[in-house]
Amino acid sequence: MEVEMHRAVPMLATFLSVVFSGPAQAAEADRYCLRGRNWGFPGNCQFATRPQCLAAASGTNAYCGINPRYAAPRRR
Template sequence: MHRAVPMLALLATFLSVVFSGQAQSAQTDRYCLQGRSWGFPGNCQFATRQQCLAAASGTSAACGLNPRYAASRRR
C-alpha cells in the first residue's frame, strides 16, 4: 500500500502538467501547419501566422487557425 501513494502522487502531477500545458498551448500556439503529411489539425507550434507561413514556404502545406485556440476564443 505504501508504494501506491507515491505512484498516485506522480500520476496526479503528470496529469496536472499535461492538462495545464494543453491550455497554455492553445493560447500560444495559434496557427497550425496543415497538409497531407501533418493530418488534422496539423503541426500547431506557431505563435504567429508569419512563422507558420515561413515553415510552409516551398511546400504544399498551408496554415490555419489552431482549433483549440479558436475554441478558447469563443468562451
C-alpha cells in the same frame, strides 16, 4: 540534393521561429497550425504568429490555419 533542401528549408524555418518567438509569445505558442497532407488534423500547432507558420509552410504543399482550440469561444 534538391530533395534534401526541400525538407531542410521548412525545418530550419520552424527551428528559427521557435527560437525567436521569445517569452512574450510563449503562452500562445500554439495559436497557428501548419496543415497539409503530411500533417493530419489539426496539424503541427507550434506557431505563435501566422508569419512564423507561413515561413515553415513556404515551398511545401502545406498551409496555415488557426488552431481549433482558439477558433471557437470556450463554452462553460
